Amino acid sequence: MLLEPDVKFIKEIESLGGDTLKKCFQCATCSVACPISPDNKPFPRKEMIAASWGLKDRVVKNADIWLCHNCGDCSTLCPRGAKPGDVLAALRMYAIKEYAFPKKLGEMVSDPSKLPILLAIPFIIFLIVGMVCNMFVDPNWLCFSPGGDEIVHSHFFNSWLVDLIFVPLSLCVVAVFARGGYQFLNDIHQNAVLEGKTDKKELDLLGIAQAFPKVVLKILKHEKFDQCGENQSRSTPHMLVLFGFIGLFIVTSIFFVVLYGFQTHGPYSQFNPVKWLANISGIALVMGGLVMLKERISQDTSKQISTYKDWSLIGLVLALGLSGLLTEMTRLGELAALSYGLYYIHLVFVFCLFAYLPFSKLAHLFYRTLAMTYSEYANRQ
Ligand code: SF4
Ligand code: SF4
Incomplete structure (x- = not known):
């Protein structure tokens, strides 16, 4: 699979409050800690990876970013200070702009x-x-x-x-x-x-x-x-x-x-x-x-x-x-x-x-x- 990172997208997520995105080293503590995440394909680790790779469609067109209620449990326990709760909030703000018109x-x-x-x-x-x-x-x-x-x-x-x-x-x-x-x-x-x-x-x-x-x-x-x-x-x-x-x-x-x-x-x-x-x-x-x-x-x-x-x-x-x-x-x-x-x-x-x-x-x-x-x-x- 050829990955085509959208660098502009990464920069925008960082400017919307997800500036800690790149700190993630994919340990999955956040997905275990999240009290809301389902057992099958849990979030927010997969969203952290996709967002840091600039895979815009994988995260913006993803219902899971909306299931997050920004409680912050994952951010508190993240060993790298990557604040996945804030990154997901930034993704939601980006998605709102994507689906609205004009x-x-x-x-x-x-x-x-x-x-x-x-x-x-x-x-x-x-x-x-x-x-x-x-x-x-x-x-x-x-x-x-x-x-x-x-x-x-x-x-x-x-x-x-x-x-x-x-x-x-x-x-x-x-x-x-x-x-x-x-x-x-x-x-x-x-x-x-x-x-x-x-x-x-x-x-x-x-x-x-x-x-x-x-x-x-x-x-x-x-x-x-x-x-x-x-x-x-x-x-x-x-x-x-x-x-x-x-x-x-x-x-x-x-x-x-x-x-x-x-x-x-x-x-x-x-x-x-x-x-x-x-x-x-x-x-x-x-x-x-x-x-x-x-x-x-x-x-x-x-x-x-x-x-x-x-x-x-x-x-x-x-x-x-x-x-x-x-x-x-x-x-x-x-x-x-x-x-x-x-x-x-x-x-x-x-x-x-x-x-x-x-x-x-x-x-x-x-x-x-x-x-x-x-x-x-x-x-x-
Ligand atoms: S956001 Fe933090 S807890 Fe989650 S996978 Fe990345 S480093 Fe681990
Ligand atoms: S901020 Fe979102 S992803 Fe993190 S623990 Fe809370 S509900 Fe789960």
Whole structure:
């Protein structure tokens, strides 16, 4: 077999946090130490070898890099300090870029120097659309006086305008994930056949769909996280953030249906159970983000490092949660100008969440779920 190493790929993995890759001397301690790795063709040793040889297709189109939950047990025990946990995390970030489209946007999301541009895009879009469509529906919104009219954010930025931006944006994101997900499933299946990880020759999408509910349950219960030794404490903040997002997704969907189905728009009473769910989810998001931040700051960098994508995800989680909660608190405190301004900032962050989702670390939610579902389907436990 003629090996054709992709040197550019090796360099990129090193720049994404896998700079210890070449230290590996293939002892296999990591594959023995990993609490999640299956007995048949275990990871991460084989990925370390393939990545250090520059065999891009063997690692990027490999479901196993997604089965890893970055617990760090392997990195702690590696006798060479090769940090396989970090290398696998770098491979996942590379894979996210490979399966997303357009590639240029993926490069921008990975580049810290482009962050101001990425934030400026939604800021300007909302400004232009708002101005063109008479954003200031209520021209007196800045002159709000305590005890006067109720603060209604849709008076500042009309709800249908917000949805005019977010509905097409969401559809684009779904299309990007559908395209990437289909390609991803085919690739990981071919890799599994090639490496002898499955005896299923053809990819059966119905079989994948049947495996899905079992995997969702495992993800919600954080079963894999709980098998970790080194970083088991990550399970709780991860769960808070995950349930926070799920709760806010449910709330947004209900408010959308109520607005367009029953022509009823907010603000809703604080006694409304959907409002409770919104508040609890927002608090869960902020709490989870703060604990993640604390853990990242205090982590031992000789065992595990944090990359730009780790920090930017925590930053986005906190920005979303805090801007949402502060928007509501200032509304209840009758601080009109501040509340409208915070609402605008909140919309900018929500746009960032959606528009950059297929390229950010948050895309792991999609690809890891697919990889775990495939592994369940392929009986790779
Ligand atoms: S990463 Fe470390 S533990 Fe794993 S095979 Fe390489 S040297 Fe051994
Ligand atoms: S980081 Fe944890 S889950 Fe990932 S390969 Fe290492 S031991 Fe296994």
